[in-house]
Amino acid sequence: MKKLENKTAIITGASSGIGEAIALRLAEEGTNVVLAARRSERLQEIADNIQKKTDVRTMVVETDVTNKQDVEALVNKTKEELGAVDIFVNNAGVMLLSFLKNDHVEEWEQMVDVNIKGVLYGIHAALPGMLEQNSGHIINVSSVAGHEVFPSSTVYSATKYAVRALSMGMEKELSKTGVRVTNISPGAVDTELTDHITDQDVLDMFKDRSMNPLESDDIARAVTYAVTQPDYVNVNEVIVRPMQQK
Numbered sequence: 326m327k328k329l330e331n332k333t334a335i336i337t338g339a340s341s342g343i344g345e346a347i348a349l350r351l352a353e354e355g356t357n358v359v360l361a362a363r364r365s366e367r368l369q370e371i372a373d374n375i376q377k378k379t380d381v382r383t384m385v386v387e388t389d390v391t392n393k394q395d396v397e398a399l400v401n402k403t404k405e406e407l408g409a410v411d412i413f414v415n416n417a418g419v420m421l422l423s424f425l426k427n428d429h430v431e432e433w434e435q436m437v438d439v440n441i442k443g444v445l446y447g448i449h450a451a452l453p454g455m456l457e458q459n460s461g462h463i464i465n466v467s468s469v470a471g472h473e474v475f476p477s478s479t480v481y482s483a484t485k486y487a488v489r490a491l492s493m494g495m496e497k498e499l500s501k502t503g504v505r506v507t508n509i510s511p512g513a514v515d516t517e518l519t520d521h522i523t524d525q526d527v528l529d530m531f532k533d534r535s536m537n538p539l540e541s542d543d544i545a546r547a548v549t550y551a552v553t554q555p556d557y558v559n560v561n562e563v564i565v566r567p568m569q570q571k
């Protein structure tokens with residue numbers, strides 16, 4: 326029997342990159358997976374691919390994590406169709422790097438909404454059920470930028486430091502409840518994340534950058550490690566970065 330057979334995981338931001346890879350890895354461990362993001366067609370393609378490779382159940386729920394009702398509905402639909410939520414991966418995020426002097430205030434707001442409020446809505450929707458069942462695992466995807474601040478990452482880092490603070494507080498508050506918390510901090514991973522950057526100064530800076538980034542699956546394996554430990558083991562923080570990233 327696989328380690329996570331008959332469990333159910335919700336993954337936000339599952340329509341690409343790290344979230345997609347986490348969904349596939351968890352499915353390979355036997356978990357039923359619920360894929361959430363805004364691009365439902367891409368989610369459906371990914372679900373179909375998982376269905377070809379595994380025999381778990383998959384669900385697609387179009388979700389904007391900045392909308393509290395959407396995230397509540399995501400958890401409620403999952404419970405109706407698949408029963409309890411065992412794992413909730415708060416992965417959806419945006420990294421709209423910019424220099425403060427260029428004043429991209431709408432992008433700052435978007436990062437706060439997706440990266441912080443989105444995670445809070447995930448906790449709000451998933452935690453009560455986990456506390457009732459005395460078990461569960463919440464994974465929050467922060468970043469190396471939640472440990473260090475780089476030029477142009479000031480606001481993004483602020484949101485990822487906030488994610489890490491949430492993880493640290495949850496870990497302490499929930500330690501006697503059976504609900505485990507893992508903060509995952511990736512370094513540079515080759516995904517669509519940088520495609521949405523609009524600050525020309527940042528784009529120019531990136532032209533001179535050469536580094537072998539990680540693949541999404543490198544992070545998915547870290548998540549799998551955390552959720553497949555025995556019940557008494559709480560993996561609180563995993564940092565994974567490319568060899569060449571300082």
Ligand code: NDP
Pocket residue numbers: 337338339340341342343344361362363364365388389390391416417418419420439466467468469470510511512513514515516517518519
């Ligand atoms: P991608 O851009 O490939 O994935 C981001 C995901 O977030 C997409 O599935 C996107 O789906 C989803 N998303 C964005 N906004 C919303 C929203 N409002 N509601 C629901 N879903 C949303 O990037 P990554 O896979 O790299 O990013 C995943 C996480 O990893 C992020 O939290 C990111 O900050 C973090 N991270 C990434 C690193 C990297 O180098 N790639 C490094 C450190 C951390 P859709 O557009 O369909 O809604």
